Amino acid sequence: MSAVTAKNLWKEYGDDVVLENINLHVPAGEFVTIVGASGCGKSTFLRMLLGEETQTRGQLLLGDAPMPSEPGPDRGVVFQKYSVFPHLTALKNVMVADELASARLTGRLFGGARRRARERAMEMLQAVGLDHAADKYPSELSGGMQQRLAIAQALMKDPKVLLLDEPFGALDPGIRKDMHALILDLWQRRGLTVFMVTHDLQEGFTLGSRLLVFDKVRHDPQAPGAYGANITYDIPLQRQSAELYDEVRERVGAAEQELLKENAR
Amino acid sequence: MKRIINQTPNRPTGLALGLLPFVLVLLVYMVASAARLAENPNDPLLPSLSAMAEAFQRLATEPSRRTGELVLWVDTAASLTRLGLGVLISMGMGLVVGIFTGLIPYVRRAFSPFVTVLSMIPPLAVLPILFIAFGVGELAKVVLIIFGIAPFIMRDVQQRVEELPTEQLVKAQTLGASTWQIMLRVVLPQVFPRLLDATRLALGSAWLFLIASEAIAATEGLGYRIFLVRRYLDMETILPYVAWITLLAFLVDILLRLINRYCFPWYGGRRS
Incomplete structure (x- = not known):
């Protein structure tokens, strides 16, 4: 089953071509990382997946249907910042998804329905390791915790596709490692299709199951906007599961240890 | 050094x-x-401080010989009622108009230029019109305050709504929120403390318009009293009244600050 398909996709702003003839087929369950220089259209592509932008030519399909022209609950998103609501505690940030779905008029739940939403939200907070901070406001959380919260919030709607726009770009390297482990775990267990835009090439190469590189192939110095970016590399990262990855890493690690020992002798 | x-x-x-x-x-x-x-x-x-204190005490505790009322409290109640009504109605209008013009592009295109022009009209210049249209009673005074500060609050709230990060609005949509739910759960609670801030800034003007309209046509009120006794060069009354008005303005400001601090704990935390 395909999650996202692009056929001869173009995106232009007036005379400026941003994306040029993109063809892409992403089956459900892939973890696609997207890298590229600034201004190469990778964020534009993500915004098109989100429904914030629409293509000027070609087709973009979500499943088998055209991509909706506005954001919706079938595509979850985590931005680098401003992803969570500052006026709600962590728990309420996660609960709000169920409240919006069940109470169309007031957006609030009461009584038993509220208790159930609360329990579900607590479970989700536990899954991302934030259950101890349920009653804190986002401003009281560290950057990593805020991103955990944003992920928990996005997963409440069980989206088919999860879009990550440089989600760990502002985090310390150590925290970033933890976040990688978390997102890989969630991806495996929930069978998500993930698109992640990143600036960090290392992250792009190691995290996902497939790496896309966006780049401009042709340049016209007289008219910088004349040509758009295309997908210049589409690299399958042969990693079927996190277990396999761990296995490989352990073996490689063990081999390295052996090597070190031998060298020491 | x-x-x-x-x-x-x-x-x-x-x-x-x-x-x-x-x-x-x-x-x-x-x-x-x-x-x-x-x-x-x-x-x-x-006048000496003691003379002013005496005059103030007389106004606050001794019934007036002419009407039998405690002048200070009658004036204060009348003025605060007008001010409170004008400010509350302005806040309500500012909140509703500001949120709609800030969030919905069609409404913004339709009303934003109009509100901008409205806010440029000097309110005191239309005071005669208000007196002609609404009579010299309470209504004209309240309307002057609304006319003076509501457009400012509307524009401020609109700006605060526009300042909300797009990411938040997108996020709400990916959680399945409708436009109405976004207003109710994302925009309104975040804009409310900013509304109180805008109101605090507008209060200075509100007092100005209140006292101006009371000076021209009223039968009681803090502004009315000051302009009434001006004829007798009664500084013993005027100076304590000015101090009293300042104190009231100061207290209202503190009250709004306290509401913000205790009702919206996340608000201050975000700014610091």
Whole structure:
């Protein structure tokens, strides 16, 4: 089953071509990382997946249907910042998804329905390791915790596709490692299709199951906007599961240890 | 020696520095007043502090000979009612119009230029129109306050709504929120503390419009009293009244600050 398909996709702003003839087929369950220089259209592509932008030519399909022209609950998103609501505690940030779905008029739940939403939200907070901070406001959380919260919030709607726009770009390297482990775990267990835009090439190469590189192939110095970016590399990262990855890493690690020992002798 | 921009006073010094201008003004006044009164004990321009305190106490505790009312409290109640009504209605209008123009592009295109032009009309210039249209009763005074501050609050709230990060609105949509739910759960709670801030800023103008309209046509009110006794050069009443109005304005400001601090704990935390 395909999650996202692009056929001869173009995106232009007036005379400026941003994306040029993109063809892409992403089956459900892939973890696609997207890298590229600034201004190469990778964020534009993500915004098109989100429904914030629409293509000027070609087709973009979500499943088998055209991509909706506005954001919706079938595509979850985590931005680098401003992803969570500052006026709600962590728990309420996660609960709000169920409240919006069940109470169309007031957006609030009461009584038993509220208790159930609360329990579900607590479970989700536990899954991302934030259950101890349920009653804190986002401003009281560290950057990593805020991103955990944003992920928990996005997963409440069980989206088919999860879009990550440089989600760990502002985090310390150590925290970033933890976040990688978390997102890989969630991806495996929930069978998500993930698109992640990143600036960090290392992250792009190691995290996902497939790496896309966006780049401009042709340049016209007289008219910088004349040509758009295309997908210049589409690299399958042969990693079927996190277990396999761990296995490989352990073996490689063990081999390295052996090597070190031998060298020491 | 550190640069002066790097030198900060400690707490007691800071407090003393803050009080210094008040004390200086008071001293200058007392000296000037004493000098004038020494020359002419009946001089009305700079009454002594004790004379003012006496006058204030009389207004606050002794029924007026003419109407049998406690003048200060009647004036205060009348003025605060007008001010409160005008400010509350302005806040309501500002919140509703500001949220709709800030969030919905069609409404913004339709009303935003109109509100901008409306806010440029000097309110005092239309005061005669208000008196003609609404009579010289309470309505015209309340409408003047609304006319004076509602457009400002509308524009401020609109701007605060537009300042909300797009990411939040997108996020809400990916959680399945409708436009109405976004207004109710994302925009309204975040804009409310900002509405109180805008109101605090608008209160100065609100007092101005209140006193102006009371000065022109009223039968009671703080502004009315000041302009009434002006004819008799009754500084013993005017000066304490000005101080009283200042105190009231100060207290309202503090009240709004406290509401913001205790009702929206996330708000201050985000700014710091």
